[in-house]
Amino acid sequence: xxxxxxxxxxxxxxxxxxxxxxxxxxxxxxxxxxxxxxxxxxxxxxxxxxxxxxxxxxxxxxxxxxxxxxxxxxxxxxxxxxxxxxxxxxxxxxxxxxxxxxxxxxxxxx
Amino acid sequence: xxxxxxxxxxxxxxxxxxxxxxxxxxxxxxxxxxxxxxxxxxxxxxxxxxxxxxxxxxxxxxxxxxxxxxxxxxxxxxxxxxxxxxxxxxxxxxxxxxxxxxxxxxxxxxxxxx
Numbered sequence: 001x002x003x004x005x006x007x008x009x010x011x012x013x014x015x016x017x018x019x020x021x022x023x024x025x026x027x028x029x030x031x032x033x034x035x036x037x038x039x040x041x042x043x044x045x046x047x048x049x050x051x052x053x054x055x056x057x058x059x060x061x062x063x064x065x066x067x068x069x070x071x072x073x074x075x076x077x078x079x080x081x082x083x084x085x086x087x088x089x090x091x092x093x094x095x096x097x098x099x100x101x102x103x104x105x106x107x108x109x110x
Numbered sequence: 111x112x113x114x115x116x117x118x119x120x121x122x123x124x125x126x127x128x129x130x131x132x133x134x135x136x137x138x139x140x141x142x143x144x145x146x147x148x149x150x151x152x153x154x155x156x157x158x159x160x161x162x163x164x165x166x167x168x169x170x171x172x173x174x175x176x177x178x179x180x181x182x183x184x185x186x187x188x189x190x191x192x193x194x195x196x197x198x199x200x201x202x203x204x205x206x207x208x209x210x211x212x213x214x215x216x217x218x219x220x221x222x223x224x
Contacts, residue, residue: 030209031209032209032210034212036215041217042217042218043114043200043202043215043216043217043218044153044200044202044215045215046212046213046214046215049209049212051210087153091209092208092209093204093208093209093210093211093212093213094141094158094204094206094207094208094209094211095141095158095160095165095166095207096158096166096209097143097145097155097158097166097168098143098145098153098155098202098213099155100145100152100153100154101152102152
């Protein structure tokens, strides 16, 4: 898997959009960008993933730059329940497994 | 649709014992992966199974093993337990084998070694 770089922590006000950046400058052409989050004592929760194009689902939007070297996860209207550690992973998934880094601890402030 | 189910949720063992953890994937999912999470090392990939075959293994000693059954359910076994094996063990399932299908995780089994 390609190495990813994320800020260790971020704050966001409740109700505002939370924008979480991720750098994956060594990503290869067949590697996806995955985002997961983990709330203490639970398993990681899948949020979204993409290869080249921007993606949106009911939880979030994923914006991938044209050169695919970085991406941004957007939570459009953050709530207190969005406080968690967010992991950005660049890899092929499947049998390769997922390589988790330290992630970004997102704290939503009331 | 039920998620990934792992049993038991908590387990306490002593050094030298062995343990078996169980994972039931999401219905229809055929790939099962196992991960270990510790405060020091974070989340690390153990191994992946598809159609009852182990297709990849992470950098863990041979004491860690697993298997998958024909109904896609999986078990992992750790023999001769060491204090350092205390961790949250997570199972993840996906529909298929490629990266297009994301992995979905259970809430894990927390193993404590005394």
